Amino acid sequence: MSETLHPISVEVNGKRRSSQVPARLSLVDWLREDLYLTGTHIGCEHGICGACSVMLDGESVRSCLMYAVQADGHRVTTVEGLANPDGSLSVLQDSFCETHGLQCGYCTPGMLIASQALLNSNPNPSEAQIRDAIGGNLCRCTGYQQIVEAVRLAAERIAKEAK
Amino acid sequence: MIRPDFRDRALKAAPFEYARAASIAEACDLLARHGDSAKLLAGGQSLVPMMAMRLVRPAFLVDINEIAALKFVRREKDAARIGACTRQCVVERDEALTERVPLLRQALKWVGHIQTRNRGTVGGSLAHADPSAELPLAAQVLGAKMALRSAKGTRVLDAEKFFSGPMTTAMRPDECLEEIHWPAWSWRHTGSAFTEISVRHGDFAMVAAAAQIAIDGDGRCVRAAFGLGGAGGTPLAFPKIAARLVGTRLDDAVVNDAAHAAATETEPGGDLHASAEYRRHLAGVLAARALREARERARSM
Numbered sequence: 434m435s436e437t438l439h440p441i442s443v444e445v446n447g448k449r450r451s452s453q454v455p456a457r458l459s460l461v462d463w464l465r466e467d468l469y470l471t472g473t474h475i476g477c478e479h480g481i482c483g484a485c486s487v488m489l490d491g492e493s494v495r496s497c498l499m500y501a502v503q504a505d506g507h508r509v510t511t512v513e514g515l516a517n518p519d520g521s522l523s524v525l526q527d528s529f530c531e532t533h534g535l536q537c538g539y540c541t542p543g544m545l546i547a548s549q550a551l552l553n554s555n556p557n558p559s560e561a562q563i564r565d566a567i568g569g570n571l572c573r574c575t576g577y578q579q580i581v582e583a584v585r586l587a588a589e590r591i592a593k594e595a596k
Numbered sequence: 597m598i599r600p601d602f603r604d605r606a607l608k609a610a611p612f613e614y615a616r617a618a619s620i621a622e623a624c625d626l627l628a629r630h631g632d633s634a635k636l637l638a639g640g641q642s643l644v645p646m647m648a649m650r651l652v653r654p655a656f657l658v659d660i661n662e663i664a665a666l667k668f669v670r671r672e673k674d675a676a677r678i679g680a681c682t683r684q685c686v687v688e689r690d691e692a693l694t695e696r697v698p699l700l701r702q703a704l705k706w707v708g709h710i711q712t713r714n715r716g717t718v719g720g721s722l723a724h725a726d727p728s729a730e731l732p733l734a735a736q737v738l739g740a741k742m743a744l745r746s747a748k749g750t751r752v753l754d755a756e757k758f759f760s761g762p763m764t765t766a767m768r769p770d771e772c773l774e775e776i777h778w779p780a781w782s783w784r785h786t787g788s789a790f791t792e793i794s795v796r797h798g799d800f801a802m803v804a805a806a807a808q809i810a811i812d813g814d815g816r817c818v819r820a821a822f823g824l825g826g827a828g829g830t831p832l833a834f835p836k837i838a839a840r841l842v843g844t845r846l847d848d849a850v851v852n853d854a855a856h857a858a859a860t861e862t863e864p865g866g867d868l869h870a871s872a873e874y875r876r877h878l879a880g881v882l883a884a885r886a887l888r889e890a891r892e893r894a895r896s897m
Contacts, residue, residue: 569711
């Protein structure tokens with residue numbers, strides 16, 4: 434017996450993407466396997482590690498804890514959607530390079546989404562607020578220190594640019 | 597680019613039928629038709645991982661995320677009413693609600709992480725009824741009331757009746773949690789507090805404690821409520837012990853006695869993270885800490 438397929442239409446990084454999905458297909462699997470947006474990483478697949486974080490209607494969520502069918506009619510931003518329109522790195526992404534905020538890179542897409550969501554709502558976060566914002570994202574390489582520095586640096590650079 | 601055949605890919609959850617309900621009535625109707633084999637999908641922060649691990653495999657999922665009528669926060673004179681599918685982050689950010697029922701934000705500070713609170717709902721956490729979860733404890737301590745709706749009608753259950761065991765509520769399979777009524781205390785000098793110990797912040801609590809205290813202008817307690825999570829099969833409240841605090845000045849010795857009496861009544865389980873004995877020890881320490889913190893807040897009002 435074949436599984437029922439549900440039609441979905443989702444705005445992903447500004448583009449409308451449509452497909453037919455089985456209800457049990459997770460949002461992250463749809464993004465990676467159907468749209469080939471492999472920037473979003475799959476870690477634990479049960480909501481612990483944060484690697485799969487994406488923005489849903491502007492709020493960071495875990496894409497392994499949502500079915501793709503639930504995103505129908507909504508707006509998703511993945512790590513691919515953070516770069517500048519010309520493909521160059523965003524200020525936040527560049528700050529991660531600058532402060533060595535990544536080593537193996539596995540947690541990085543989730544860290545970027547979590548920190549970008551923070552900066553969107555709070556352009557001048559304190560260290561405690563940064564640590565709280567990335568508290569749901571596990572990193573096994575950096576010890577978090579350089580990630581916190583990256584977000585701080587990005588906030589300062591964005592503030593400077595705005596002047 | 598889209599793969600033509602989904603049958604050859606590995607999917608974590610077992611297959612299920614899915615419907616996005618447009619209204620509470622439609623959700624109730626689907627539950628009535630599919631009975632035990634159906635399950636409501638709210639924020640999915642507990643249900644989806646359980647389905648990924650195939651600990652549960654409902655045949656039918658009724659998605660209630662798009663039902664606008666389940667998403668609201670209404671502040672009334674002596675209460676706050678919250679729609680069951682209201683996201684936890686919405687409650688957390690609501691200043692006026694926090695003024696009325698401060699324990700909610702205090703509890704939410706310990707719930708998961710930003711990403712899970714952005715998606716997780718108030719009703720979902722209550723209906724999941726994890727005995728160490730924070731919102732069920734807040735509901736038990738404040739005596740929240742749950743409005744349950746089914747195709748047959750509506751009924752209201754007190755938190756005490758609602759939580760019937762570990763991950764078990766008195767909800768029938770055809771019922772949908774519609775809204776939660778949180779009583780607000782009107783005394784001017786009211787304070788509340790929530791605290792817990794877990795392996796890492798955001799994990800489930802080994803033991804959690806919540807308290808709310810009201811005092812008069814002379815510093816005498818006029819009402820007290822407190823409870824413990826992770827110390828039994830359901831979140832626990834101790835109304836009889838709390839009643840003994842009324843009329844006292846809530847000196848440390850009185851507060852510590854009450855906390856100790858409550859801890860003695862608990863029968864926590866033990867696991868890899870914490871033995872039953874350690875949990876009972878934490879119960880006394882944390883209950884005292886929550887009561888003292890609530891008292892200090894009440895005094896400073």
